[in-house]
Amino acid sequence: MSAYLQQQAKAPAAMPQAFHSPQLLDFLPLEPTPPATVSHKANCSSCAMRAICMGGNLNDADRSRLDAVIHNWRMVRRGEALYRAGDAFQSIYALRSGSFKTVLAHQNGCEQVSGFFLTGETLGLDGICTEHHACDAIALEDSAVCVIPFHLLEALCREMRSLQQHVHRMLSSEIVRESGVMLLLASLCAEQRVAAFLLNISARQHARGYSRRDLALRMTREEIGSYLGIKLETVSRTLSRFQRDGLIEVKGKRVTLLDLDALDRI
Template sequence: MKTCDSAFNVACSECNLRQLCMPSGLDAAQMRQIESLVKSKRHIKRGQTLFANGMPFQALFAIRSGAFKTCVFNAQGHEQVFGFQIAGELLGLDGFVSNRHCCDAIALEDAQVCVMPIQELQTVSEEIPALASHLHRIMSAEIVRERGLLLLLGGMRAEERLAAFLIHMTERLAARGFSSAQLMLRMSRQDIGSCLGLQIETVSRAFGKLVEQGLIALDKRHVTIVDAQGLKSLAQLA
């Protein structure tokens, strides 16, 4: 059996998340080029910041394990959460705008990331058009996800926002080979509330209403989707 460290050190070509980080159909030479991009792999402890608002944009980070939140802090120290990122997704795309990061990325649990220096990534993307297209698709998906979040905040009741959030999270997990009916919330109720524009007490009440309606079962941070169709209908996603 592989240990966590040995699994972390496998090549890109052997990684079970490779289809999410890189395009399909690459030949052996192209795969070696892309593997050469990963200059280092980092372990990030829970609560540690991977990059911070205002830092120079030097790399993209592919999440191998764990989860992160992206957020900003105002002058008074108030935190606004923008979103959550899970294994198989890229962090750092915000840096393309001004060559500096415009948010903080904070680990919600112990995590592992692959570091891809941006200058070398851009060079290889010019040589492998499929990689450039893949990055464009990832960025487009990020824009669509952010637009979906804005829709969540545009007049939905609290339980509707929470239902949509749970559906989006389980769909993202399912795309990465995880269960679409089981969800372990790595983020706090406060983080969820900040992301959805709700007070923490409102988030707790919304969870209670979803349980009362028989849509989910809840055991601390473990969520079981009992009625996926009903949850989608409530979130106006059916």
């Protein structure tokens, strides 16, 4: 598990999370997205996440040009949808603050969590292929996203090679993560899946300058189980076992990783 996690930690900063979007089955579109929440003018040049969500190789002039493309940022309240499966694809979204889950609907009516997105990561790339979103994006907490109209981003990429390369890396890393979820579901036992999940969140936080050990898990145990392909009870039981063995400390949604090496050896 160590080599795979190290590879994911080195993924492009815009979308470094692993194990995304297990599109293994056919899914039904859900209802259209409700009206958007209030939007505000965005400014990449003054944003603390600019080097992460749009690459560190853009100079000030490039970021000023991005400002002209990223028209606004939008608040999305906890439990609200940024977009839903079946919605027309128009924009991608850079997560300024907060966190999201993406959810796929099976033909039998059941739902499956396909990914979790943290501050500095990018949502909405699933819509490029068919020009419609394939999943719901639901805020796990009050969150803010920058809205990037894709047709304007494409035009700017033709003029800015550095930005074009960054977008290509984002798309490539999404393919890598699709393979990652296949590996996760096919070859790891429940304990390994939970350990890999914790280490992955840790690596993504660390890439953004946050603590590697102190995690604030905004998702529920049930959502983690849906994502990992295991039952809620298995998630809770595994976390309790890790705590009993001195690997982690759990206080509600806050999890402290006490022994990263031991988790990696599971």
